[in-house]
Amino acid sequence: MKLLVAALEAELVAFPPELPGFDRLVTGPGKLQATYALTRALDAREYDEIVVVGTAGAIDARLDGVVYEIDAAIQHDVTDIDGIVGQHVSLPARVDLGREGVTIATGDHFVDDAEAVAVIRPLGAGMVDMETYAYAWVAAQFDVPIRVIKAVSDRAQDDAITDWRTAVTACSVQLRAWMLAEYGV
Template identity: 40%
Template sequence: MATDELPLLVFAHADEAAAFADVPHLVTGVGKINAATELTRALCAAEDDYAEVVVLGTAGVVADGPDAPELNHVYRISEAVQHDYSLPSPRLALDAGSADGERTAVIATGDVFVQNDAQRAHLASLGAALVDMETYAYAVVCERLGVPLRVYKVPSDFADSSTTGEEWDEIAETKSEQLRRFWDERVGEPGR
């Protein structure tokens, strides 16, 4: 199958991709610079244009209350906002067309592992329900290169003071299995 008929499947961290060893994919590395650099390199190096970029990964929950994302669901990201830049950054709308049954969320992106209540409250005040370290960068690259983008995130933690990087590593591998089931059932089908 030609590249222009396939999506480029992207993960930020190898633990998130653990259940995808048999599926071609790109691991960009953590953070906005790694995400932007490696995705740009992959898209520019392809012999044919990819049909789209599909990002799968984990995210922390920053919203509280009845509308807070649940740990057992995968969410399609509808908008991304950059939270760690001192100048105003535009909110980036991602492809809003979702399939039946898909839950959507707004994500905040920044080069910091969010793990305290003050950070969570600030991100929720931006209208975000989830937080990660790469989505905004992926969105900028795809927008500038004219490549369609879909981002799916599964919550891994509550981005609070009880969250540690060590725990995240273990959780990410488990969440990779959840993402694989989602991919096999909902996303990985041709033409989807």
């Protein structure tokens, strides 16, 4: 059995309520809710694989409005005791997913301005979201393979939240098409 994970129901509107071979988990937004919900799910049942689908802001201008697989996750909203942004005092700076794709920077706020993007981009990420680092870290603790697939919903610039609200349904359709192509469900 596999586990299909999304942060928000809105990201799954194009999906049927049940997919053969998959349980479904909606965690809520942000790193804490993602960590809590995924930990509870993995503690309750063993899964062969976790497949995360969702939306993300593109902070690399070369990324267009399609679906991308995530290769690694970093955190953009942490600082270590030496003041180094992106470094946590006790968690790894980077969680690799063992895939080819785009690196994503996770933080507990919706990125929607050019100044924030200017700080995050040099950390090496091409996209931003609010959950992927947590999902990847929890999956590693349980030794469960994870795939994270993100559809570009916005450019993480001014008014990105308005763009996200407009784009989330179209992103869900793209993610659903990816699931059909990859898993046949």
